[in-house]
Amino acid sequence: MEVKSAIEQKSLLSVLPPGKRARLRRLLFEFGPGHGTLMLLPIDQGIEHGPRDFFPNPASKDPEYQFRLAAEAGYSAIACQIGLAEKYYPDYAGQVPLILKVNGKTDVPPSDNALSTTNASVEDAVRLGADAVGYTLYVGSPRQDEDLHQLKGVREDCDRFGMPLVIWAYPRGSGIDKKGGQLSPYAIDYAARMAMEMGADVVKLNMPKPDPEKDKDSPAPYSELQWDEAEAIRHAVESAGRSLVVLSGGSRVDDDVVLNHTREIMDAGGSGVIFGRNVWQREWNDALEIIGQIKETLTGHVTRIP
Amino acid sequence: MEVKSAIEQKSLLSVLPPGKRARLRRLLFEFGPGHGTLMLLPIDQGIEHGPRDFFPNPASKDPEYQFRLAAEAGYSAIACQIGLAEKYYPDYAGQVPLILKVNGKTDVPPSDNALSTTNASVEDAVRLGADAVGYTLYVGSPRQDEDLHQLKGVREDCDRFGMPLVIWAYPRGSGIDKKGGQLSPYAIDYAARMAMEMGADVVKLNMPKPDPEKDKDSPAPYSELQWDEAEAIRHAVESAGRSLVVLSGGSRVDDDVVLNHTREIMDAGGSGVIFGRNVWQREWNDALEIIGQIKETLTGHVTRIP
């Protein structure tokens, strides 16, 4: 028996119970680029980093900007915290699906012992007509005991309400720092598997950054692998198994990097991207321009049936 | 698309569910100066600082003083803790709206790891006929994990009971101290956004105090901005988006500073002020005098339709 690549994974939708299937199908086929892809717009940077992320494009400080962008440019969904969901989503309900992010934190204190507690519930998501719930899991954090137990409650409620669960799978904390760091192939690979085993329907990953100097501190065999970025992300997508994978963007980079990453995640068997600053730190027309290119890249490189 | 200034924000009342709308409308239009303004009287200093705040005006030690002032001088609402609400508000029920403050603490221990736990519930507020609930959020505190999770419960109950939520958004803790301090434009701006994203209907902010020497420790671009007080508060009000903003007073200052701050918050698109010591540390007639001037300033500088 051969290991099935991410591309050959059994259809996720076919194993999901009806509520999850109905909602997730909406994101994959009815909204956004469709064809089983996910193009997600995150707007949680205002709490994770503060308003400083809005300076490159002052218009982005008004949440209206991201909501209008998500609706008009045809996103699969917009992801945000409870405050935005309650005060800005009503005008766009039905026009673009909502992913309610249920935990979060500021970046003011150091993140050696990272834990992001919940500030909203799956029931809030149901009430607001959301089609999925987002949860940040700090894989490997010294406080993983609290994190995993908190996730239990969210996951159980997702099962109860038929709500798809998107896990922001972020390696973090002092233990990770000692073993290659949060972008090491080791850490991203582990995070992908953790998220899947903890019940994610969709896993959000950062692009791994192989770095021989740091990776030698990872456990074997990672300490000796010579993976490039594409190989590393492919392995991570495989580690996520039947869970769909979307690639995170991070701080703003060149257009060709954006599109290249989009291609790489799709070629690796991923299902799409969740780029925030790389999109909304641009002015309206520029944003539409890059969104068009991302969309084209996504639908042009579909390798997996969700 | 241009970023909408605080002044151009969509009406908050129009996006609120009926219970919140009915109650908040009472504060904005039926009581106090009206015209969509908020003139709030806080009397929680007895627990936050102890009775020492009452010495400048001994009459203020008797909570009757603040309740009578709030009712007779025509305040939008009085904000206090459960003990005062239960023992002094009954005589004024219907004469002035009540904001029940549901958490608080003494200032005896140091506040490096500030957290203010709840001592009352939203259900208490409902029972007592309050029109809003107040919550102190220590933005950026090392204990933000507990704070945000606790706020979740209060916010959910506010949603359940249709109770407006006023967040005292105070940057606090060792992390904030290292990045410019609790009155830095960076910290106040972050606090405004946090409160809005966590579900505040009204955000209470301190006036930022730009200080190039300290602000250089803030993250970019704040470290290099040359904002004056007015610009700093305008940005913070914008960061609060559709949430209304009221300005906090702090310790007693000169009359022209009081009125100047009132003008600045209104010009910035704020909705009013919540001055305590600057009002009730004065004798009765002096207090009425300054209240009259504040009221005039508020209604004379309305720039936003709530």
Add this chain to the structure above:
Amino acid sequence: MEVKSAIEQKSLLSVLPPGKRARLRRLLFEFGPGHGTLMLLPIDQGIEHGPRDFFPNPASKDPEYQFRLAAEAGYSAIACQIGLAEKYYPDYAGQVPLILKVNGKTDVPPSDNALSTTNASVEDAVRLGADAVGYTLYVGSPRQDEDLHQLKGVREDCDRFGMPLVIWAYPRGSGIDKKGGQLSPYAIDYAARMAMEMGADVVKLNMPKPDPEKDKDSPAPYSELQWDEAEAIRHAVESAGRSLVVLSGGSRVDDDVVLNHTREIMDAGGSGVIFGRNVWQREWNDALEIIGQIKETLTGHVTRIP
């Protein structure tokens, strides 16, 4: 408007809901010295200090001693923990009201971070026919976050069941030690206000001990006040507002000190005393003797209508 002295406070009973009013009235008028006074007998020293307090009068080791004393000498109420309430109170039910103390601790570990967790509930008090509930609040303790939140639950249950709440308001912990200590006028004054704002119907205070040497570490203006004992207790009683105040006794002192303290608290607008060791560390007839004198002093110095 003038500040109302404690003596001029509005009737507490008139603002209390019926359950609290009915029960508290029983203590103030139907049992004990009456005339709106409170003469309370505490027997929680067995857990707070251990049996060592019973050696001066071996008979006092048997809880029967205190129960019989409370019933036969005509106390307003006896205050004790759940074990005594369940095993000794039944014989005296109806003969003397019961205050069930719902938290407590031994004095074995140091009290730098004092917190007294609950070992009984308000529902226990209802079941046992108690007329009030007692709670020790360590004002200013580094663990005040837990204390205030725990008190919330007790206070809510008191509201639910119409049970009067007596708060043992004790300044305690390292922060208090640095600011003048637990008997400083500053600390006692703060404690009185805290208890009232947290929902106490009756506040139990220790007699402040002004000490210029230590008080200079208190925040201004306390650091410069030259209050004597009588002034200090008068201010503290005023800080408690509409909440009734009873004075705590502490370790055994001379008869004239006992009676002098009784006079001082009554003159200050307090409602009575809660002396334990000063009473039951005496043999039966001696105890009756001093109780008679206390009773006479109480009823002879009533200054406030509860």
Add this chain to the structure above:
Amino acid sequence: MEVKSAIEQKSLLSVLPPGKRARLRRLLFEFGPGHGTLMLLPIDQGIEHGPRDFFPNPASKDPEYQFRLAAEAGYSAIACQIGLAEKYYPDYAGQVPLILKVNGKTDVPPSDNALSTTNASVEDAVRLGADAVGYTLYVGSPRQDEDLHQLKGVREDCDRFGMPLVIWAYPRGSGIDKKGGQLSPYAIDYAARMAMEMGADVVKLNMPKPDPEKDKDSPAPYSELQWDEAEAIRHAVESAGRSLVVLSGGSRVDDDVVLNHTREIMDAGGSGVIFGRNVWQREWNDALEIIGQIKETLTGHVTRIP
């Protein structure tokens, strides 16, 4: 009024509600030596110390040994944890009463901050047909706050279900070590009172070991008392008031010590013994032999009517 010695205490059964009375009566009169005595067999050493305690008598490693001993030798009850209760008690149900011990811990980590969390509930005890519940309280431990609050839940459930509560009252932790140690008369006396005040129906105490060298660190007057073992246990039994007292055995000692201790606790007004290793570390016939002697000593020295 004279202090009542333990022997003169009012009947405990007469103040207990019917459920507790029915169950405790079974232990005191229907099973075991009867005549109001308690001969209890504890088998919780397997978790408190590990299997090492079973080596002196290998047969004792099989819990059948203790259960059969308890049933055939006529014990008042057997005390064990949930696992033994579920897997071994069924065969003996009705033949010997069960005391379900609801908390416990290994002795692997140090016990400076001792706390024994619950691993079973009072409801488990009801379901299994137990006649009492056992709880270990570490009197004076730095974690007493958690301990007392946890005990509250157990005690409340005991009250709800009419289940007698047996408290293993063990002084423990760094604070106790500094004040004479866990076997000092001070510590045992305090433990007895604590257990009674926290709601124990039966208190399990260790035999105090007066030691002038260590006792001088106890608070006065203990630091200066010259009690012998018999006086110390008599005072502790008195401190337990109406709660019944049983004496704990500890590690194996000579037969005459076993019997002498049995006599001392009965003469002091105690109700019996709970000897484990001193019994089941003996081979079957030896065990029956000493049990017979203990039984005779118990019934021959009854001084108190329970």
Add this chain to the structure above:
Amino acid sequence: MEVKSAIEQKSLLSVLPPGKRARLRRLLFEFGPGHGTLMLLPIDQGIEHGPRDFFPNPASKDPEYQFRLAAEAGYSAIACQIGLAEKYYPDYAGQVPLILKVNGKTDVPPSDNALSTTNASVEDAVRLGADAVGYTLYVGSPRQDEDLHQLKGVREDCDRFGMPLVIWAYPRGSGIDKKGGQLSPYAIDYAARMAMEMGADVVKLNMPKPDPEKDKDSPAPYSELQWDEAEAIRHAVESAGRSLVVLSGGSRVDDDVVLNHTREIMDAGGSGVIFGRNVWQREWNDALEIIGQIKETLTGHVTRIP
């Protein structure tokens, strides 16, 4: 009375309530090698160690590999976490029983204070049609207080739903390290007893590794015993009493070690094995080969009737 060896233990099934009996019987007799044996396949290494364990046999990274292996090679059950259970088990439901592992953690942070919090519930297991629940107990960890209390909840739910409880009994933490280490005969023996006393129906143990150098730090008499591996495991199986014991495998070893361990556990009165890496780190046919040999060894050495 002689101590009963593990082999002579009373039938476990006969003391179990019907739900547990029906489910456990399925594993022991209807699936797998039968004859009262347990051949379990664990696939929780992806979270306990990360994907690094899958490199020796890349096919094993796809959970399909283990599920298909378990079903086709005839396992008694497969043990995995919630994510795999929800996304991979549906295809095999009815073909191989499921043990839902309800807690787990990564190995990124150090394990001095090991605690594995729950990420799934017994109710999840019921919903998914599982036949048992798995729980990792870190025996002797400094956080045993939390561990034992958490286990209480799981055990109670198992009792409520008639779900067999399998305890992964792992000595762990700084206390264990100081007393001979996690594979010392002392530690394994203690762990076996703990698991049984805490309510395990099946106990999973590691093979003890006697080491005179380290064992001298164990408490007496372990410090002086000269047990070999077979004696050590036999004592541990006896300590588990009526609970069934399965032997854990650990990292991959030689075939003869695998089979020898299988023989030793069966000869000791154990009920089977739970080998993961030693099986699925082999290619398909190699895996089937060793599974066949394990199965033969198991059924050829049955010494105990479950």
